Each structure stands twice: as C-alpha cells, then as structure tokens.
Amino acid sequence: MKYSPRYRLFPTTAQRENLDWTRNIVRQLYNHALHEFNKIPEDAGTLRQRVWQVRDRLPALKNWWTDLTNVWSTVLQKAVERIRTNIQNLGKLKDNGYNVGSLNWKSPREFRSFTYRQSGFELDKKSGPDNRAILQLKKVRGEPLDIPVRLHRDLPDHDAIKEVTLKQEPTGAWYASFCIEADEPAKPEPEDIEPKDTVGLDLGVLKFIHDSDGRSIDRLDLSEERKRLEREQRSLSRKEYESNNWEKQRQQVAEVHARMTNKKRDFKHKLAHYYTTEYDAVFVEDLNVKGMLESPENARNKAEVGWRDFISILKHHGRKRGCHVVEVEPRGTTKECARCGVETAKPLWVREHSCASCGFRLDRDFNASLNVLSRGLEDLGVGYSEDTPVETATAMDTVSVSASRVVESGSPCLKEPPTAASRQG
Numbered sequence: 376m377k378y379s380p381r382y383r384l385f386p387t388t389a390q391r392e393n394l395d396w397t398r399n400i401v402r403q404l405y406n407h408a409l410h411e412f413n414k415i416p417e418d419a420g421t422l423r424q425r426v427w428q429v430r431d432r433l434p435a436l437k438n439w440w441t442d443l444t445n446v447w448s449t450v451l452q453k454a455v456e457r458i459r460t461n462i463q464n465l466g467k468l469k470d471n472g473y474n475v476g477s478l479n480w481k482s483p484r485e486f487r488s489f490t491y492r493q494s495g496f497e498l499d500k501k502s503g504p505d506n507r508a509i510l511q512l513k514k515v516r517g518e519p520l521d522i523p524v525r526l527h528r529d530l531p532d533h534d535a536i537k538e539v540t541l542k543q544e545p546t547g548a549w550y551a552s553f554c555i556e557a558d559e560p561a562k563p564e565p566e567d568i569e570p571k572d573t574v575g576l577d578l579g580v581l582k583f584i585h586d587s588d589g590r591s592i593d594r595l596d597l598s599e600e601r602k603r604l605e606r607e608q609r610s611l612s613r614k615e616y617e618s619n620n621w622e623k624q625r626q627q628v629a630e631v632h633a634r635m636t637n638k639k640r641d642f643k644h645k646l647a648h649y650y651t652t653e654y655d656a657v658f659v660e661d662l663n664v665k666g667m668l669e670s671p672e673n674a675r676n677k678a679e680v681g682w683r684d685f686i687s688i689l690k691h692h693g694r695k696r697g698c699h700v701v702e703v704e705p706r707g708t709t710k711e712c713a714r715c716g717v718e719t720a721k722p723l724w725v726r727e728h729s730c731a732s733c734g735f736r737l738d739r740d741f742n743a744s745l746n747v748l749s750r751g752l753e754d755l756g757v758g759y760s761e762d763t764p765v766e767t768a769t770a771m772d773t774v775s776v777s778a779s780r781v782v783e784s785g786s787p788c789l790k791e792p793p794t795a796a797s798r799q800g
C-alpha cells in the first residue's frame with residue numbers, strides 16, 4: 376500500500392528563500408515544458424510518450440538554462456511528468472461531466488510544490504534541535520539543505536520512502552509529504568478473533584462517536600476558530616483588493632482555515648489510530664446505504680461529510696495495521712433493542728433507549744453501537760456465541776471523553792479509572 380504522511384518543516388529565513396527559489400525555477404520549467412509539449416502533435420504518440428519526449432530534452436536544456444543545474448535531477452523530471460498527471464486529471468473531470476479546457480500556465484500562487492524521487496534526500500530522525508528530525512535535501516539552489524522537521528507521527532525507515540514532496544501552503548508554512556510504500560500486514564482470520572477484541576461505532580450528530588465498549592467521544596470544538604475566521608474575513612473584506620495589506624490579511628484567513636483543517640484531520644487520525652491498534656475489527660455503519668432518516672437535514676449533511684472522511688481514514692489505518700474495518704447495514708440500528716431485537720421508534724430528542732418488550736434501558740447511541748457490533752460480528756463471521764453483545768459486555772456505564780483529550784493524548788483511553796464525575800449513567 377501507498378500512503379503519504381505529512382510533516383511540518385521549520386526552515387530558517389535563508390532556507391526559506393532557497394526553497395522558494397527552487398519552487399520558482401521548477402514552476403518555470405513546468406511552464407516551459409508545457410509549452411514544448413503543446414508543440415508536439417497529438418498523433419505523435421501516447422500521452423506518456425509525448426511527455427517523456429519533453430522530459431528527455433532536460434539534459435540539453437541545462438546547457439543554456441544554467442539555473443537548472445542547481446536543482447536535483449529527479450525534481451526536474453518529476454516537474455515535467457506532472458504534465459501527464461495533470462492532463463489525466465483533466466480527463467477524469469471531463470468524464471465526470473465538468474467543462475474543462477486545456478492545461479494552463481501556472482502562476483506562483485498555483486504552483487506550490489516540488490518532489491524528490493528515490494534520491495537526493497536523507498531523513499535523520501534524531502539529530503535535529505528540540506527533538507526534531509532533520510531532512511536533508513540535496514542541491515537546493517546548488518547546496519545541501521538541512522531542515523528541521525517535526526515527526527509527530529513515526530515514519531518507517533528510509534528504504535520505504537519513495538518520494539518526498541515539499542510544499543508551501545497558502546499560509547506560508549512549508550510541509551514535507553513522504554510517499555511510503557509498505558507491505559500491507561495480514562489481517563487476523565475471523566475465526567481467530569475474540570469478540571472482545573472487536574468494537575462497534577455509532578457515529579452521531581451530537582457526539583462524534585459512541586462505541587460498544589461504552590466510550591462516548593465529543594465532537595471537536597471549533598467555535599473559537601470559527602469566531603476568529605469570521606473576524607479575519609470581515610477584516611479582509613475591508614482591505615483594498617490585492618494591496619499589500621490585503622495580501623497579509625489573506626494569509627491570516629488562510630492560516631485559520633489551515634488550522635481548522637489540521638485540527639479536524641489530526642482528531643480523526645488519532646481516533647482511527649486508536650481503534651485500529653486496540654482492536655482486531657472495527658464495525659461502522661455503511662453510510663452509502665444510510666438514508667436521511669433521523670435528524671434535521673442540515674445538521675446531518677454537515678456531519679455526514681465528517682463521518683465519510685473518518686471512515687476512509689479508518690479504513691486506511693486498518694490496512695496499515697492489519698485491522699478489519701467492516702461497514703454494516705445501518706437500517707434500524709437506533710430503533711432495534713440490542714438485547715431482544717424488538718424495534719421501538721424514537722425521534723432524535725429521545726436520548727434513551729427504553730425497550731417496552733424486555734425492559735432494557737440504555738443510552739440511545741450506546742444501544743445503536745451494540746447493534747452495529749452484533750451486525751459486524753455476524754458479517755465478518757467472528758466466532759459468534761449465542762450470547763448477544765449486551766450479555767457479554769461487562770461495563771454498562773458510558774465514559775464520556777472530550778475531544779481535547781483525544782487531541783492531546785492521542786487516544787480516548789483513560790489513563791486512570793474514571794471518576795464518578797466523568798461518568799454518566
């Protein structure tokens with residue numbers, strides 16, 4: 376499998392200038408190559424052949440364009456090859472019914488990254504200042520560059536890293552994405568999985584997750600960021616378009632956007648990491664089947680984007696760690712009683728499941744997560760006993776976990792036993 380974790384870089388001012396210089400040369404090369412490519416008639420070969428034809432002119436190009444000799448050669452090759460990727464992407468858009476033109480010349484604002492392939496970089500995980508790692512790039516404006524990088528998530532060793540992409544975000548911050556190719560670990564055979572090593576998740580509008588082991592995880596609180604975004608956008612609208620102050624303010628707005636995106640992504644990755652490390656199988660509802668059944672449409676639509684994103688992150692972590700992620704039939708998970716199976720209709724504001732048939736009472740989302748769990752166990756074929764999950768579950772209390780705990784400690788797990796105050800019945 377391939378994946379590309381992303382890390383923040385901390386270049387000095389001088390290093391920034393050199394990174395910027397490189398990005399700009401690479402952009403000019405891209406534009407030049409596009410111009411050359413457009414001169415080749417379409418019937419002269421396949422897309423790949425035509426792009427490669429331009430790429431093969433690089434050595435000759437360096438004879439008169441001397442700046443290019445100060446850039447690592449695979450970086451130049453990748454830049455030309457981007458024409459192919461971009462054309463393929465245009466084609467995909469066209470297939471999806473978008474009205475697209477041909478490829479355009481790229482302005483500095485549109486061209487933000489460059490990529491080293493296979494060689495020309497070295498990652499030293501230990502020697503940076505303040506526990507940071509060092510990413511060494513060769514030939515950045517002709518010189519090697521040692522940039523501190525914050526490895527907030529661990530990374531496999533050098534051999535697994537196929538590419539490094541350096542990108543400057545609209546906020547001005549630089550990031551490195553490492554393209555990793557690793558073997559997918561085998562997932563345990565269903566018959567070897569113990570039901571206690573599995574979990575069902577109910578993704579909700581009020582709480583982000585309620586799981587079948589009794590954890591309820593709050594949604595991420597972004598109210599501060601939203602307030603700030605509004606403020607910065609108001610201030611931007613008062614500035615003269617494309618003036619210096621406007622540009623500065625635009626960066627402020629981009630920064631708040633970036634912070635919100637990062638915070639959300641980080642939250643979901645940490646939860647996905649936790650669940651796929653802690654369990655052999657994770658069950659969620661299949662959102663492609665789930666209709667707009669339960670809640671006011673707006674709230675649901677908005678939440679659904681986040682859930683879909685979370686599920687795809689969850690699947691990715693599952694592949695990486697050899698954990699099954701199974702999507703189950705969502706119909707009736709809220710109505711059905713997890714103990715006896717009898718359905719009780721309940722509108723969204725009824726927060727408790729109370730079964731008229733067997734008397735079982737439980738938090739509504741907890742009940743739903745238990746149903747997700749039993750459907751998952753059945754679908755995956757985990758050694759399924761006659762007991763329902765309700766009968767085998769030991770703790771029936773819900774432990775409420777704040778989103779900030781997940782963000783800070785990387786998991787919703789409690790280091791100490793919950794106190795009475797943090798429990799809700």
Ligand SMILES: [Zn+2]
Nearest residue numbers: 712715730733
């Ligand atoms: Zn019941």
